Amino acid sequence: MALRDPHHCPAAGLSRLVNAVIWPGFVGATVPGWLDRALRDGLAGVVYFSHNIDPDVPGQLxxxxxxIRAANPSAVVGVDEEGGNVTRLQSRGGSAIPGAAVLGALDDVEVTAAAGRAIGGLCRAAGVNLAIAPVADVNTNPLNPVIGVRAFGSSAALVSAHTAAAVAGIQAAGVGACAKHFPGHGDTVADSHLDVARVELTLAQLREHHLPPFQAAFDAGVAAVMGAHIVVPGLGDAPATLNPRAGALLRDLGFGGLLVTDALDMAAVRATVGPGEGAVLALLAGADLLCVGNPLNAYTTGRDDEACYTEVFDAVYSAVSSGRLPVEVLQAAAGRVAAFVQWSQEASRCGEGGACEDGEVDWVDVAARACRVDPGAGAVALAGPDAVVTLVDARTAPNMAAGATDNFLATALLEGYEVCVPDVSLLSAEDLSDLVSAAASQGEPVLVLVDALSSPMQQATLAAVAAVAPRALCINAGLPPEPGTATGTALSTVHCHGFSRVSAEAVVRLLTPAR
Incomplete structure (x- = not known):
């Protein structure tokens, strides 16, 4: 079908133009054939996920x-690298860089800038030129299932200061930062990976409490912004990613850089209009770069990585060919992608050495200083090195943004202790109580790991342990309650503001100060 626009390009040129705004994931640690062909035909680049990284092969990434750049020298290579809970580059062992909630709790913007430089350095060493970070959301709803400890905090002023610092740090390393999730995912009670999330705020409330960190990111020169699949009633019924009013709001705030969609395979798009139609609507709403998503997500089962890419390509190509999507819209989006690439190449030359200027930062010390202790009946310390530590992992489903991870606390404890980690899912309540009671009666330390103090299931496990081991210790890797507010457990509690390798090591250091 011929283009209706009189200034259209030939089919071969249109193929390259469509590819120029598509940003897929792929399977494997090498470039598959379909991806190589698409890159040579102008594909914008790729997003890495943990399955693309083989830490057993030095230099693989x-x-x-x-x-990828041999196939397309202008490729945008991106990765979710927030530090803390959400890491791809360090997914096997856990992040060595504290996450946003740790940094917000410490509230030292110079430390946050250094963390940004460290993230930028990791990305740069991997050949990544766009870090999909920092999270600029203000986590005003403590029941938020997907943001939580990924945010710097619940205050617009705090989050604004640390967002700007993180942006400056990442970009000092010559890597683009991407503030997310515009216009603010912090007041939702649904996870947009799994459902349509709504922000029940007026536009005035949004402007006052959720937009300031994005404005701070713009003022700091952030290279990119990621939109959110959230419905803001004041902007209409469509998710912001697909909503021209949300796109206009972003540009009205003065941001002229790259607008990236959140993954089009998430439920807010996948289960409504679908990724292909979602891609077209996102471009019409002002998006520039279409993040296709992770082809190994459980909800994409049965479709391979090429099929995920092809669905988006075909839908956009057809929409331009029919005249529904004006070619000028596509050209403008591709132009902003190209402008980012040019910025990236210049920033890379200027940023050489910028990631290394901090020397060796003791990130475990940083994470330990951010921990908060709420004392209960038990001592906030472990016994001598001959102790057997019983670690009850009461956590339930993992955060979709982070995915399932190893038990980093168990790993950190194993450096100095014998550790027993019972499989709570296989034990009856009576068996768990018997096991914990036996450990406590022998004077052995008992730890309970949680990540959501509001979870009835996790509270039930805490109560069961406290009934037979009142001197046990709760390690809360989720959001802490406000100071002076009850935690829901009588156990002494260490709030470490996240679950990562560095926070786990910080907890162990805190519990063993004399070692």
Whole structure:
């Protein structure tokens, strides 16, 4: 079908133009054939997920990035690298850089800037030129299932200051930062990976409490912004990603850089209009770069990585060919992608050495200083090195943004202790009580790991442990309650503001100060 626009390009040119705004994930640690062909036909680039990274092969990831750029020297290579709970580059062992809630609790913007430089350095070494971070959301709803400890805090002023610092740090390393999730995912009670999330706020409330961190990111020169699949009633019924009023709001705030969609395979798009139609609507709403998503997500089962990409490509190509999507819209989006690439290449040259200027930061010390202790009956310390630590992992479903991870606290404890980690899912309440009671009666330390103090299931496990081991210790890797507010447990509690390798090591250091 011929283009209706009189200034259309030939089919081959249109193929390259459509590819120029598509940003897929892929399966494997090398470049598959379909991806190589698409890159050579102008594909914007790729997003890495943990399954693309093989830490057992030295140099694998930089080599993969080099192969991608051999096929397309202008490729945008991105990765979710927030530090703390959400990491791809360090997913096997856990992040060595504290996450946003840790940094917000410490509230030292210079430390946050250094963390940004460290994230930028990781990305740069991997051949990544766009870090999908920092999170600029203000987590005003403590029941938020997807943001939580990924945010710097619940105050617009605090989050604004740390967002700007993180942006400056990441970009000092010559890597683009991408503030997310515009216009603010912090007041939702649904996870947009799994459902349509709504922000029940007026536009005035949104402007006062949720937009300031994005404005701070713009003022700091952030290279990119990621939109959110959230419905803001004041902007209409469509998710912000697909909503021209949300796109206009972003540009009205003065941001002229790259607008990236959140993944089009998330339920807010996948289960409503679908990724293909979602891609077209996102472009019409002002998006520039279409993040296709992770082809290994459980909800994409049965569709391979090429099929995920092709669905988006075909839908956009057809929409331009029919005249529904004006070619000028596509050209403008591709132009902003190209402008980012040019910025990235210049920033990379200027940022050489910028990630290393901090020397060796003791990130475990940083995370330990951010911990908060709410004392209860038990001592906030572990016994001598001959102790057997019983670690009851009461956590339930993992955060979709982070995915399932190893038990980093168990790993950190194993450096100095014998550790027993019972499988709570296989034990009856009576068996768990018997096991914990036996450990406590022998004077052995008992720890309970939680990540949501508001969870009835996790509270039930805490109560069961407290009934037989009142001197046990709760390790809360989720959001802490406001100071002076009850935690819901009588156990002494260490709030570590996240679950990552560095926070786990910080907890162990805190519990063993004399070692």
């Amino acid at each position: 930089p080599a993969l990035s080099a192969a």
